[in-house]
Amino acid sequence: MSTPYQGKGRCFGEYRCSQCNRSWMSANSWANYGQECTSCKIMVMPHKQRPLLKPDGLDKSDPNKRHPTELCQKCKALGRPCKQFYN
Ligand SMILES: [Zn+2]
Ligand SMILES: [Zn+2]
Numbered sequence: 001m002s003t004p005y006q007g008k009g010r011c012f013g014e015y016r017c018s019q020c021n022r023s024w025m026s027a028n029s030w031a032n033y034g035q036e037c038t039s040c041k042i043m044v045m046p047h048k049q050r051p052l053l054k055p056d057g058l059d060k061s062d063p064n065k066r067h068p069t070e071l072c073q074k075c076k077a078l079g080r081p082c083k084q085f086y087n
Helices: 057-060 074-078
Strands: 011-016 025-027 046-051
Touching: none
Parallel strands: none
Antiparallel strands: 011 025, 011 046
């Protein structure tokens, strides 16, 4: 599976579940990795991706927002939160 973004670091991704039409955004989006839809439990690949303007800028603006590691394919592949992963 491939994504619009093919870089090494994380980026900002927009996702939309084709099954329930739910959409969400993530600042922990990676090339060739998807995130699971919380209600359908299916893997969704980002339809749009762009570089993060400021690394961690979005995380800092909302410190209470947890990265859903159980939904993130990259976290699963790493076996730890991808937020702590830098190249
Ligand atoms: Zn869904
Ligand atoms: Zn992750």
